[in-house]
Amino acid sequence: MTDSPVSPTGGHVTETDDDTVPDRARTLFGLGAGNAMEWFDWTVYATFASFFAGQFFNNEDSVSALLSTLAVFAVGFAARPLGGFVFGWVADRKGRQVSMALCLALAAGGSLVIGLSPTYEQIGLGASALLLLARLGQGLAHGGELPAAQTYIAEVAPRKRRGLWSSLIYFSGTCGVLAGTLLGALLSGVLTQEQMYSYGWRVPFILGGVFGLYSLYVRLRMRETEVFLAENDEENSAEPKGRMWDTIKQHPKLLFQVIGMTVGATVLYYVWAISAPSYAISVHGIDPTSALWAGVGAQVLFLISLPLWGMLSDRIGRKPVLFIASGGLLVTSIPLDALLGDQAWQLFLAMSIALLLMGGFSSIAPAIYAEMFPTRIRAVGLGLPYAIAVAAFGGTAPYLQTLFADLGNPSLFLFYAMGLMVITILVLFTLPETRGIDLSSDDVGAHGRRKSAVGAHAGTR
Structure with missing residues (x-):
């Protein structure tokens, strides 16, 4: 017997186990x-x-200019739910590879527009409009990238190693975050302040755009997933299963499960992985350079943990790993908050513990989300609720954390984050074990998912 699942059309779906090394x-x-x-x-x-x-x-009012720039950043966040819906629909109707290519083209184009744009002094409000449009496009692309990419990696991965493969999403994303942070430190050290204000800021956007176009070329050569092709063949057959919206209406519970799973994890991710160094600088008075390097060190440990958590989930199951990670984050929230002081080593230790636990959730989330939904709504079913949860809770987390600290009561935010994590843990109890499930099976997302657990054992035969 082989690990190749049988598609709904009766043909065999070729799994990644049979791919060549260059294909992989x-x-x-x-x-x-x-x-x-x-x-x-x-x-x-x-x-x-x-x-x-x-x-x-x-630039007559530098503070006003900075606030306007950050407001445009918020617009990009607000665009993510729409991007999740639009590009999720494209991924489920036209293909995962098509959606990912479009998202990357939009993101790379936006980066080049920012990097090559004329200034306010040259074209006035036109420069502001170009920045807004570019960032809006990047927000749409970012909202569509995750559901399409997570769905793609889950569908091409070998069933017995889907947890390991899914860790690539946050591994590569964290590499991008680290690259941006390190480039900022490098440029600010090599160029003078006047050079940074004059042209140095353009360098990362131009580099990002050029590298994005090259990545687009690579993506255009990627093949579509066999799971999607098998489903698409059936949709075009004489007896299709039904339209996408009919399928979505049959699974409203899954949409709320995505939001419930995401709210606690996304808040703690943005707190510890994104804003912890700046929070430590502004609230605890840690030296900025030391705080940034502490953050880089903790992110490296996070990277190392991701494939390890993914492999563990392939051995013992998704739910045990999720409960270990989520429960660990919940019970350590108060001690880690107390650990933060005015020393960089304290920040490094607190961030490292939090991110090592967060790795258990982040590494396998793409696999779990994909294993929840039927093929025909796998991307859009994830994209919209996931983007809403991230924008509403993750995007506001750094602001709320700083606000409560400024009001003199930082513990309010701590209990807010812990409450959301309790919601996430409660939602985890409603999920079945999906390790090794056949993603082309009709059992995915159906009938209380009793058969899915059976499929998990079949996937390891």
């Missing part, structure tokens, strides 16, 4: 490079905002 390398590189580039763009905007704010808005 091209798939993993195309997926990872594009995802890293999008996270790179997301990071460098915030990192270099203070340098280019006066280039796109009236």
Whole structure:
């Protein structure tokens, strides 16, 4: 017997176990490079905002220009749910590979527009409009990238190693974040402040755009997943299963499960992986350079943990790993908050513990989300609720954390985050074990998912 699942049309879906090494390398590189580039763009905007704010808005009031620039950053966040819906629909109707290519083209184009745009002094409000449109496009692309990429990696991965393969999403994304942070540190050390304000800020956007176009070329050579092709063949057959919206209406519970699973994890991810160094600098008075390097060190440990958690989930199951990670984050929230002081080593230790636990959730989330939904709504069913949860809870987490600290009661945010994690843990109890499930099976997302657990054992035969 083989591990090749039987498609709904009766034909065999070729799994990645039978791929050649070059095929796997091209798939993993195309997926990872594009995802890293999008996270790179997301990071460098915030990192270099203070340098280019006066280039796109009236520089007579530098604070107002910076606030306007950050407002455009928020617009990009707000666009993510729409991007999740639009590109999720494209992924489920036209193909995962098509959706990922479109997202990458939009993100790379937006980066080049920002990097090559005329300034406010040259074209006035036109510069502000170009920045807004570019960031809006990148927000749409970022919202569509994750559901399409997560679905793609889950569908091409070998069933027995889907957890390991899914760790590529956050591994590559974190590499993009680290690259943006390190480039910022490098440029600010090599160029003078005047050079950074004049042209240095353009460098990361131009690099991101060029690398994005190369990644687009690689993605265009990637093949569509066999799971999607088998489903698409059936949709075009004499007896189709029904339209996408009919399928979505049959599974409303899954949409709420995605939101419930995401709210706790996304808040703690943005707190510890994204904003912890800046929070430590502004609230605890840690030296900025030391805080940034502490954050880089913790992110490296996070990277190392991701494939290890993925492999563990392939051996013991998804739910045990999720409960270990989520429960660990919940019970350590108060001690880790107390650990933060005015020393960089304290920040490094607290971030490292939090991110090592977060790795258990982040590494296998793409596999779990894909294993929840039927093929025909796998991307759009994930994309919209996931983007809503991230924008509403993850995107506001750094602001709320700083606000409560400024009001003199940081514990309010701590209990807010812990409450959301309790919601996530409660939702986990409603999920079945899906390790090794056949993603082309009708059992995915159906009938209380009793048969899915059986499929998990079949996937390891």
